[in-house]
Amino acid sequence: MVDNLIRFATEHYILVAIFIxxxxxxxLNEARRGGRSLSNGELTSLVNSDNGLVIDxxxxxxxxxxxxxxxxxxxxxxxxxxxxELEKHKAKTxxxxxxxxxxxxxxxxxxxxxxxxxxxxxxxxxSWKADNLPLVx
Numbered sequence: 645m646v647d648n649l650i651r652f653a654t655e656h657y658i659l660v661a662i663f664i665x666x667x668x669x670x671x672l673n674e675a676r677r678g679g680r681s682l683s684n685g686e687l688t689s690l691v692n693s694d695n696g697l698v699i700d701x702x703x704x705x706x707x708x709x710x711x712x713x714x715x716x717x718x719x720x721x722x723x724x725x726x727x728x729e730l731e732k733h734k735a736k737t738x739x740x741x742x743x744x745x746x747x748x749x750x751x752x753x754x755x756x757x758x759x760x761x762x763x764x765x766x767x768x769x770x771s772w773k774a775d776n777l778p779l780v781x
Contacts, residue, residue: 681766697736698716699716700715700769701740702743712779730755734760739762739763739765744768
């Protein structure tokens with residue numbers, strides 16, 4: 645199996661090179677679309693300096709099971725209808741948090757298009773839990 649893959653790559657090196665370039669461009673595009681990705685420490689620093697607000701886009705039940713202190717729960721499917729609630733926080737960086745970081749980029753991108761400063765928590769609540777950081781219920 646691996647021998648066939650190596651043989652294909654050496655015989656069709658132009659196709660492989662094009663594939664790699666397209667893959668890198670796709671990754672870069674997706675990374676830029678959702679704003680910058682913050683570490684747990686960067687999130688904590690922004691919130692503690694009162695320059696950031698955590699927006700948790702998980703469903704209400706997941707949010708109730710444990711969330712970051714001071715976060716605002718706006719489920720992803722309700723964000724458009726509740727965007728007016730964020731107007732008073734326009735001067736802050738809105739930090740989007742989901743379960744594993746897979747949806748927060750798109751939401752952050754939507755907020756950036758709407759004129760907000762937004763970023764996402766890399767790895768979502770899962771990375772927060774993995775670092776044994778506190779959650780409230």
